[in-house]
Amino acid sequence: MNADIIASLRFDGAGLIAGIAQQHDTGEVLMLAWLSRESIEETLATGQVCYFSRSRNALWRKGETSGQTQRLIEMRLDCDGDAVLLLVDQTGVACHTGRRSCFYQAVRDDQLVETTAPLVEPASLYGSKSAL
Amino acid sequence: MNADIIASLRFDGAGLIAGIAQQHDTGEVLMLAWLSRESIEETLATGQVCYFSRSRNALWRKGETSGQTQRLIEMRLDCDGDAVLLLVDQTGVACHTGRRSCFYQAVRDDQLVETTAPLVEPASLYGSKSAL
Numbered sequence: 113m114n115a116d117i118i119a120s121l122r123f124d125g126a127g128l129i130a131g132i133a134q135q136h137d138t139g140e141v142l143m144l145a146w147l148s149r150e151s152i153e154e155t156l157a158t159g160q161v162c163y164f165s166r167s168r169n170a171l172w173r174k175g176e177t178s179g180q181t182q183r184l185i186e187m188r189l190d191c192d193g194d195a196v197l198l199l200v201d202q203t204g205v206a207c208h209t210g211r212r213s214c215f216y217q218a219v220r221d222d223q224l225v226e227t228t229a230p231l232v233e234p235a236s237l238y239g240s241k242s243a244l
Numbered sequence: 245m246n247a248d249i250i251a252s253l254r255f256d257g258a259g260l261i262a263g264i265a266q267q268h269d270t271g272e273v274l275m276l277a278w279l280s281r282e283s284i285e286e287t288l289a290t291g292q293v294c295y296f297s298r299s300r301n302a303l304w305r306k307g308e309t310s311g312q313t314q315r316l317i318e319m320r321l322d323c324d325g326d327a328v329l330l331l332v333d334q335t336g337v338a339c340h341t342g343r344r345s346c347f348y349q350a351v352r353d354d355q356l357v358e359t360t361a362p363l364v365e366p367a368s369l370y371g372s373k374s375a376l
Contacts (some may be wrong), residue, residue: 114354130262130276139271144262144327156351189356190346191339195276197347207323214322215329219288222246224321 113153122194123149128164129196133206136185136199142206143214145172147196152187159184161198178237180204210234245285254326255281260296261328265338268317268331274338275346277304279328284319291316293330310369312336342366 123129131147134140147155148164151171155162161182165172175181182200189196207214210230218227255261263279266272279287280296283303287294293314297304307313314332321328339346342362350357 116356117351117354120349120356132264132273132276134271134273139266141264141266141273141329144264144322156354187351188347188359189349189351190276191341191343191348192346195346197273209323211323214324214327215320216323217252217321219249219319219321222249222288224248224252227320 113156117189118149120189120193121149121152121196122192124194126166128166129194131163131196131198133161133182133198133200133202135202137201140213141215142182142200142202142212145174152196155184155198156187161200175203178204178208180206180237182206205231205237208234208237210237245288249321250281252321252325253281253284253328254324256326258298260298261326263293263295263328263330265293265314265330265332265334267334269333272345273347274314274332274334274344277306284328287316287330288319293332307335310336310340312338312369314338337363337369340366340369342369 127148128146132144133142135142145163146166151162151164161174161184163172181203185199187198205212210232211228216226216228218225259280260278264276265274277295278298283294283296293306293316295304313335317331319330337344342364343360348358348360350359
């Protein structure tokens with residue numbers, strides 16, 4: 113990763129930047145997760161999206177367990193470098209609930225409404241593991 | 245805001261949640277900013293998106309200075325309640341640089357490339373002020 117890109121990234125106190133995954137052709141926003149410098153470098157090097165799991169404090173190679181990988185189409189930075197937009201090609205579902213997108217709860221008439229049903233059984237993705 | 249919605253939101257240590265603004269009809273991801281409980285309540289009550297500015301430590305009524313407001317179409321929560329997707333109708337441009345979207349820098353061939361030019365002069369949006 114060249115120096116201009118590194119200099120443009122503004123990591124937070126924990127060394128992370130918010131990453132938004134968007135399906136490149138449909139525009140669907142799939143999920144928000146966190147990126148470390150190392151995960152950004154790996155994502156750019158491999159073309160497969162790698163996040164940083166705050167709960168596990170480790171690199172999170174999306175789909176490593178579930179097979180629901182994200183192929184990077186293009187990485188974009190926002191104007192002040194503290195957020196990254198990942199245009200991806202999502203294999204299967206992005207959400208650990210088995211839904212395509214994590215953003216399936218809508219606020220309608222002051223109630224939470226589920227906008228989509230799971231496409232696959234979560235158990236079929238993981239067995240006993242819990243991370244996508 | 246009803247108790248189910250409040251209980252579903254997972255604010256971070258600073259009392260904030262990441263908010264992604266997406267143009268509701270084109271799917272364009274416009275920006276990422278932060279939401280406090282108060283800003284979420286105001287957004288739902290008024291139908292105009294209100295963020296929380298970390299730099300000013302205050303509510304940030306998007307477009308109050310620039311006129312580039314975001315009308316809320318629908319608010320969505322992700323599966324674990326620590327990110328919010330705001331489907332909006334953006335008036336004018338979302339970015340303080342005068343571009344429609346803040347995500348205008350792409351990583352291509354290990355270089356940062358600007359994908360769009362400003363649509364308006366930033367000075368025309370603010371005069372001497374700097375926040376959108």
